[in-house]
Amino acid sequence: MASRTYRAEAIVLRAVDLGEADRILVLFTRRFGKVHVVAKGIRRATSRMAGHAEPLTHATYQLARGRELDVLTGAEARAIYPSLRDDLVRIAAGWYVAELADRFTVERGPAAPLFDLLETALRHLDAGHPPALVCRWFDLHVLDRAGFRPEVADCVVCRDRLEERENAWSAVAGGAVCAGCASHAGGPALSVRALKSFRYLLAHDFASASLLRVDERLALELERHLRLFVQHVLDREVTAARLIDEIRALPPRPAPIVAS
Numbered sequence: 001m002a003s004r005t006y007r008a009e010a011i012v013l014r015a016v017d018l019g020e021a022d023r024i025l026v027l028f029t030r031r032f033g034k035v036h037v038v039a040k041g042i043r044r045a046t047s048r049m050a051g052h053a054e055p056l057t058h059a060t061y062q063l064a065r066g067r068e069l070d071v072l073t074g075a076e077a078r079a080i081y082p083s084l085r086d087d088l089v090r091i092a093a094g095w096y097v098a099e100l101a102d103r104f105t106v107e108r109g110p111a112a113p114l115f116d117l118l119e120t121a122l123r124h125l126d127a128g129h130p131p132a133l134v135c136r137w138f139d140l141h142v143l144d145r146a147g148f149r150p151e152v153a154d155c156v157v158c159r160d161r162l163e164e165r166e167n168a169w170s171a172v173a174g175g176a177v178c179a180g181c182a183s184h185a186g187g188p189a190l191s192v193r194a195l196k197s198f199r200y201l202l203a204h205d206f207a208s209a210s211l212l213r214v215d216e217r218l219a220l221e222l223e224r225h226l227r228l229f230v231q232h233v234l235d236r237e238v239t240a241a242r243l244i245d246e247i248r249a250l251p252p253r254p255a256p257i258v259a260s
């Protein structure tokens with residue numbers, strides 16, 4: 001008979017309160033894919049595991065097989081990403097990558113490469129890399145691994161090699177569209193810098209991708225194109241993307257008063 005308990009390295013994608021003191025956790029496990037589990041009594045002040053039941057926690061969880069949902073029985077933290085939690089922009093980026101990981105996986109469908117991608121993104125957000133760059137790198141690689149790699153080498157319509165000039169972007173067609181095809185198949189303009197950035201980010205792991213210098217204007221262009229693309233593939237809006245917009249629209253924080 002199979003053992004009733006098992007261990008799983010996982011990242012908490014979401015948590016939903018249940019009843020008085022319980023919580024359903026959506027765990028993205030490295031080995032078994034996405035799993036819904038119940039954490040009993042986790043919201044009581046005395047719970048030893050409360051710190052491991054927050055979204056964006058990376059831990060090894062001990063789980064017991066249950067009739068419907070498996071039950072959390074123990075946890076050892078691997079990473080809690082403290083710097084990420086200290087900063088509104090960073091935590092919103094963390095929620096964004098976790099939401100995409102959630103949307104691009106199915107229950108109990110093993111997805112170790114996607115798990116590693118999420119772990120890499122969270123670790124680098126925590127280490128202080130620009131959140132927008134981490135998110136765009138994640139967008140491209142999650143699309144690639146899920147089988148929706150955007151076409152950025154050749155025109156997605158006529159298959160001619162894309163020239164270094166302003167082209168166009170079409171989420172519906174699946175990537176970059178040459179200037180010739182843009183009039184009938186293109187969407188928004190795609191700058192040369194954005195095209196080159198997409199090629200570079202797709203071709204590299206994050207250590208190399210982090211060397212890319214992206215100014216604010218380019219970052220917004222990359223975000224706009226990939227948001228269209230991801231929304232088209234998922235056929236829905238990404239909730240955390242709206243949160244990122246709302247945070248961006250907040251008035252800048254006043255400068256701290258320095259005593260003289």
Ligand SMILES: [Zn+2]
Nearest residue numbers: 155158178181
């Ligand atoms: Zn074309």
